[in-house]
Amino acid sequence: MRDLAQIQANYQRARELMAANGNPTQWGHEFPREAVVRDDIANQRTMLLVDTKDGRERILAQFAVCPGEDPTYQTIDGAWLDNDGYVTIHRIASSGLVRHAARECIKWALQHYGNVRADTHPNNKAMQHVLESSGFARCGLIELIDRPTDTTRIAYQRHEW
Template sequence: MSDFPRMQQIYAHAREMMARNGNPTQWGSTFPREEVVLDDIACGRTMLLVDDEGGEHGGEERILAQFALCTGADPTYATIDGAWLDDSPYVTIHRIAASGVARHAARDCIRWALEQYGNVRADTHPNNKAMQHVLETSGFARCGLIQLIDRPTDTTRIAYQRHEW
């Protein structure tokens, strides 16, 4: 919980970057809502990529990126216009955001998830060209389109999967 205020700042930074880069609607001005982030923390889904900027000289730990790692079947992924690579158990990366203080932080988060779990799914907005690039250059296959089930509008997302066989 001590990282929560900084996490909120990072999500605000991510929303600003998305809007500046032609993707103003994916997260709008309020996503992820505070209660979602608190629930991620309470349920142990929050993953932080950190470093120690001061090294051996007593520097403070910095959050480079954060995401929610969700285990089990994601109900949003039950229906896809396309096809998943397979139906074996997977984890899902949601709500990934980089703080902007280190290059390739989102890619490092994705690499860690692949190393730990092997079968990873994710999705992103059609206007989120940056995340599409990160996923595709990280070896993810574009599997099709899914529809978010937790909102009434702007629901189409591009679905990705990478399975380390």
């Protein structure tokens, strides 16, 4: 929880960056809400990519690792690579201090969990590029079940093992 302010600042930066690059609706002005971020931290889903510079630890990026079946992924217009157990990575955000921080987060998740799924908005060209250049397969389209509009997402998976 001591990193909450920096985590929130990174999410704010990500929202602004998405909006400036043609993706203003994926996270809008307030996603992820503070309650979601606090819940991720409390349930040990938040992962931080950090380094040390001048003797001080810096958060380079953060993301949520969500184990177990994601209810949103039950129905897909397409096909997952397999039906094996997986984790989902959500809410990746970089501090902007270094290049390729999102790739490092994804690499870590693959090394630790092997079978990883993710999704992103059709307008989020940057995240599509990061996932595809990290070896993820585009599996189809899913519909978010937790909101009434702007629900279509591109679904990805990579099975490392």
